[in-house]
Amino acid sequence: MTGYLVRRVLELVPTALVIIAASFALVRLAPGSPFSSEKEISPEIRRQLEAKYGFDRPLPEQFVRYVRNLLQGDLGLSTKYPQRSVNEIIATGFPVTLSLAAVALVWSLLVGMTAGIIGAVRQNTVWDHSAMMAALVGISVPSFVLGPLLVLLFSLRLQMLPPAGWGDWRHLILPGLTLGTIYAASIARLTRGGMLEVIRSDYIRTARAKGLAERLVITRHMLRGGLLPVVSYLGPAIASMLTGSVVVEKIFNLPGIGPYFVDAAFNRDYFLVMGIVLLYAFFLLLMNLVVDLLYGLLDPRIDHA
Amino acid sequence: MRKLRRRIGGSSRSGQPAAWWLGWLLGAAVLVPLVGCQNRQSPFFGTVVPRHGPDELWINNSTEPEWLDPSRCSDSTGGEIIWNTFEGLVQAHPETLAPMPALARSWDVSEDGRRYTFHLRPSQWSDGRPLTADDFVFSFRRLVDPRTASKYASNGFVFAGGAAIGRGEASPETLGVRAVDDLTLEVELVDPLPYFLNFLSFYSFMPIPRHLLEDLERRGIDPDLWTRPEHVVSNGPFLMKEWWFRQRMVFEKNPRYWDASSVRLNRVRVAMVESSTTALNMYATGEFDWPGGSTSLPAEFMDHLSGYHDFHQHPFLAVYFYWVNTKEPPLDNPLVRRALSLAVDREALVRHVTRGGQIASADLVPDGLAGYRGLGQSVFDPDAARRLLAEAGYAGGAGLPPVSLSFNTSEGHKQVAEALQAMWQQELGITVELKNQEWKVFLANAEQMNFQLCRMGWVGDYADPYTFLELLTSDCGNNHSNWSSPAYDQLLEEANRQSEPEKRLDMLRQAEAMALEAQPLIPLYVYTRSQLIKPYVRGIWGNHQDRHPWKSIWIDSSADRSGRHSPTPEAP
Numbered sequence A: 001m002t003g004y005l006v007r008r009v010l011e012l013v014p015t016a017l018v019i020i021a022a023s024f025a026l027v028r029l030a031p032g033s034p035f036s037s038e039k040e041i042s043p044e045i046r047r048q049l050e051a052k053y054g055f056d057r058p059l060p061e062q063f064v065r066y067v068r069n070l071l072q073g074d075l076g077l078s079t080k081y082p083q084r085s086v087n088e089i090i091a092t093g094f095p096v097t098l099s100l101a102a103v104a105l106v107w108s109l110l111v112g113m114t115a116g117i118i119g120a121v122r123q124n125t126v127w128d129h130s131a132m133m134a135a136l137v138g139i140s141v142p143s144f145v146l147g148p149l150l151v152l153l154f155s156l157r158l159q160m161l162p163p164a165g166w167g168d169w170r171h172l173i174l175p176g177l178t179l180g181t182i183y184a185a186s187i188a189r190l191t192r193g194g195m196l197e198v199i200r201s202d203y204i205r206t207a208r209a210k211g212l213a214e215r216l217v218i219t220r221h222m223l224r225g226g227l228l229p230v231v232s233y234l235g236p237a238i239a240s241m242l243t244g245s246v247v248v249e250k251i252f253n254l255p256g257i258g259p260y261f262v263d264a265a266f267n268r269d270y271f272l273v274m275g276i277v278l279l280y281a282f283f284l285l286l287m288n289l290v291v292d293l294l295y296g297l298l299d300p301r302i303d304h305a
Numbered sequence B: 001m002r003k004l005r006r007r008i009g010g011s012s013r014s015g016q017p018a019a020w021w022l023g024w025l026l027g028a029a030v031l032v033p034l035v036g037c038q039n040r041q042s043p044f045f046g047t048v049v050p051r052h053g054p055d056e057l058w059i060n061n062s063t064e065p066e067w068l069d070p071s072r073c074s075d076s077t078g079g080e081i082i083w084n085t086f087e088g089l090v091q092a093h094p095e096t097l098a099p100m101p102a103l104a105r106s107w108d109v110s111e112d113g114r115r116y117t118f119h120l121r122p123s124q125w126s127d128g129r130p131l132t133a134d135d136f137v138f139s140f141r142r143l144v145d146p147r148t149a150s151k152y153a154s155n156g157f158v159f160a161g162g163a164a165i166g167r168g169e170a171s172p173e174t175l176g177v178r179a180v181d182d183l184t185l186e187v188e189l190v191d192p193l194p195y196f197l198n199f200l201s202f203y204s205f206m207p208i209p210r211h212l213l214e215d216l217e218r219r220g221i222d223p224d225l226w227t228r229p230e231h232v233v234s235n236g237p238f239l240m241k242e243w244w245f246r247q248r249m250v251f252e253k254n255p256r257y258w259d260a261s262s263v264r265l266n267r268v269r270v271a272m273v274e275s276s277t278t279a280l281n282m283y284a285t286g287e288f289d290w291p292g293g294s295t296s297l298p299a300e301f302m303d304h305l306s307g308y309h310d311f312h313q314h315p316f317l318a319v320y321f322y323w324v325n326t327k328e329p330p331l332d333n334p335l336v337r338r339a340l341s342l343a344v345d346r347e348a349l350v351r352h353v354t355r356g357g358q359i360a361s362a363d364l365v366p367d368g369l370a371g372y373r374g375l376g377q378s379v380f381d382p383d384a385a386r387r388l389l390a391e392a393g394y395a396g397g398a399g400l401p402p403v404s405l406s407f408n409t410s411e412g413h414k415q416v417a418e419a420l421q422a423m424w425q426q427e428l429g430i431t432v433e434l435k436n437q438e439w440k441v442f443l444a445n446a447e448q449m450n451f452q453l454c455r456m457g458w459v460g461d462y463a464d465p466y467t468f469l470e471l472l473t474s475d476c477g478n479n480h481s482n483w484s485s486p487a488y489d490q491l492l493e494e495a496n497r498q499s500e501p502e503k504r505l506d507m508l509r510q511a512e513a514m515a516l517e518a519q520p521l522i523p524l525y526v527y528t529r530s531q532l533i534k535p536y537v538r539g540i541w542g543n544h545q546d547r548h549p550w551k552s553i554w555i556d557s558s559a560d561r562s563g564r565h566s567p568t569p570e571a572p
Helices: A002-029 A043-053 A059-071 A086-121 A126-140 A143-157 A169-196 A202-209 A215-241 A244-252 A258-266 A270-299 B002-010 B013-035 B078-083 B133-144 B151-156 B162-166 B194-201 B210-218 B275-286 B299-305 B333-343 B345-353 B382-391 B413-426 B439-447 B466-472 B488-497 B501-518
Strands: B057-059 B090-092 B100-102 B104-109 B115-119 B177-181 B185-189 B239-244 B248-253 B267-271 B309-326 B403-410 B432-437 B453-459 B519-533
Touching: A002 A059, A002 A126, A002 A270, A043 A258, A059 A270, A059 B267, A086 A126, A086 A215, A086 A244, A086 A258, A086 A270, A143 A169, A143 A244, A143 B466, A169 A215, A169 A244, A169 B453, A202 A215, A215 A270, A244 A258, A258 A270, B078 B115, B078 B239, B078 B248, B078 B267, B090 B194, B100 B104, B100 B194, B133 B151, B133 B162, B133 B185, B133 B210, B151 B162, B151 B194, B185 B333, B275 B519, B299 B519, B309 B488, B333 B413, B333 B501, B333 B519, B382 B413, B403 B413, B403 B439, B413 B432, B413 B453, B439 B453, B453 B519, B466 B488, B466 B501
Parallel strands: B057 B267, B403 B432, B403 B453
Antiparallel strands: B090 B100, B104 B115, B115 B185, B177 B185, B239 B248, B248 B267, B309 B453, B309 B519
16 A cells, blocks of 8 residues: 555656646747737836846746746746735635635535435435436536526525625635536436445345345445445546636636636746646646545455555 | 335336426526516616725725836726825826826926926825935836836836936936925926826826835845735825735725825725626625726626616727738728728727727827817718728729738627628628737737737827827837838927927827828727716716726715716815
8 A cells, every 4th residue: 555655656756747847838838928918018128027037048947947946845926916926826825716625525525425315215216307307407507607697596686695705604605506516416426326336236135134224224335335436536526626616716706726727828927827737737646646545445346555 | 115116206207297397496496586586676786775884985906906016017906006005296186187286285397398396295104204205206216217127117208318217228316306305306307298297196106115115125025025015105095904815905094194184985995806797796785885997897788787877987098999000911001091991880889899888989089188179080981981992903892802800819809800890891892801819929919010900909098199199109119000100200299399288289180180191000989988886985086097086985875876876076
């Protein structure tokens, strides 16, 4: 197990290097300058700005310097927000994105697993059909439709929750539901499918035969089998909740890091783009690793030794 | 039991209708509250009761400003904050924008109009230090100093010697700005610019607390961070108390402001909401009392919103136009350029495409600006356009190669471009290719003159025709037409040396006519600003530079909620 972990972590190093090099090249190859705007700036001032960020040096030298700073944990300065370092921007924005993803995750698991279990246990009943129909709707409705609908209902009509902004827990509910619903729908289908696969297997029959209460059969035995596909889905799902929050953060004006993923690229905010890409890459790699490890814990047939 | 249940509900025949009904119920549960209980026809959009108390205002400033440092700021969202936290020599009247005394109690102008002597009133920085003429000298030198790397350094080129300093050819100490004593400031201009006092209220010309910057440097703190709330020292009506990056800023009244007694608000909370729809929602729920001058309303709701009594619309000092690359055939022929301009049905464009009440105009300088009488060029004359095109040898568009039209990615720009494409095809038989480009790519192409026609908007920095006419001078870096005319340059130079206002405006008018004869750009319309202001918010006037000082705003809890109100008529 430890050997496996060490090997997997070591494998991350070349992957990370490739990501750094590729994103650096892509960002710098894009036409346009971080300092251009409708209004012309004089060559002298452009020189001063470029010197401040080191853009006046040859590209290979800039790359080496970037990697060196990166190893010391320094992600560089933002060109769009000249008073902020990329470290500071991520440090203020990431907790917001994390809490949004946490709410979305709890919501999606709660609703998704409940619906999935009901669907499996009451297979082919009204309950099953309505749960799966709701799931189909959940998967099909994009967040830029669901978000405004929730705002219309809960903020503008019922005036129960704030329509946007950041402050207390109430600001997280609507964005959390918006972001989580699509995952809830997938989880419902996966849970139902996973449980149906094991529902007729011998060990379930054994469990029933030894007189175990139906509730315990469901929670102890069926659910464990049913969870496998959900777990393998959760890794990428959590990663994509973290990285895919752009739309939701825009609609609800949350100061998370989602919008930077797009805006920083548009602004040619070189270091900020790199910082966000690296952060996202790190989470994708981490989540994949965690899922592989969890697999070993949940399914005795998989052994990482 | 399990089996039984499965048999009852299990068949798809009996299961589906049940699910069907459930679906309908669910749908109805969502839809009924959405469409069912519409507010009973209120004349206002959303709530009309102040939510934040009698002396607190919540507004939107759309996006995180780049700099709050007056010397470095170059965006309107930063300007909004600087204008309300700093005070310069003069201030713009909140309605007419006419320059009024601010820190300068009075001023004298020399005979030739090039030397101004400002007499400052005794005042303090927010940390209690006296504010002196030296703080202005420091600020103006810092603005033009290339080491500051200000994108608006050129604003300081109105002072004698400014341009040379900006090019790095002279030291900042040579700038034509001098502190005669603690309360007397003398500035020398390059020309007797008649718009100087108006321009001087711009945010680039605020004083800078030199003592603070030096103190930070001594303490080993990066002086670039001086505008953060933990350090900032300012001299305007409000002080920054909190700054949550990309979320909100909180300001409180500055008790040391020289005119503090006339400031009625105690707190202003400024959010940074980029999406105009989101800002609209927050206005509807009363979270925003006023979405702020920089927040536009979504064009698709404009018709609907304009029916409410809290909707206000006014012209804005900005022009939407297309640059013509006058070196690119067939656009190197002025007849073709003029034909293109005349073939645009601008009235139809603003009525059906942009839909924000914009003013159709074929002029570069908006009519009525600082007493300027607009040229009033024809906004649509397809017959004349066809004649000009035939004269150029392309009757009916025959033999004319396709023309390309570049715009930066945006739904609004795209719609205008598509309308132009259709109009030119229909009226002149010209094939137009649309080139949609991402913003920075678009800018790079504009800079390298890598286009035939490209869209642009220009916001005037001060209320004078020169702010637009300067665009077409030969050495203007923003001139993306490849057109230059020594006669035009000379006429503008002479106009700026002319101290008689009427004569000067006449010369500027001649210059504009000369330029539009050559048609290096195709003006389409003058912008408008549409905004929503809660009926209880008073003291906001619709002026053409969208400058609304918070110090003249107050909350009127007894406001009449039954009908349309006009913002208070009394002047500050």
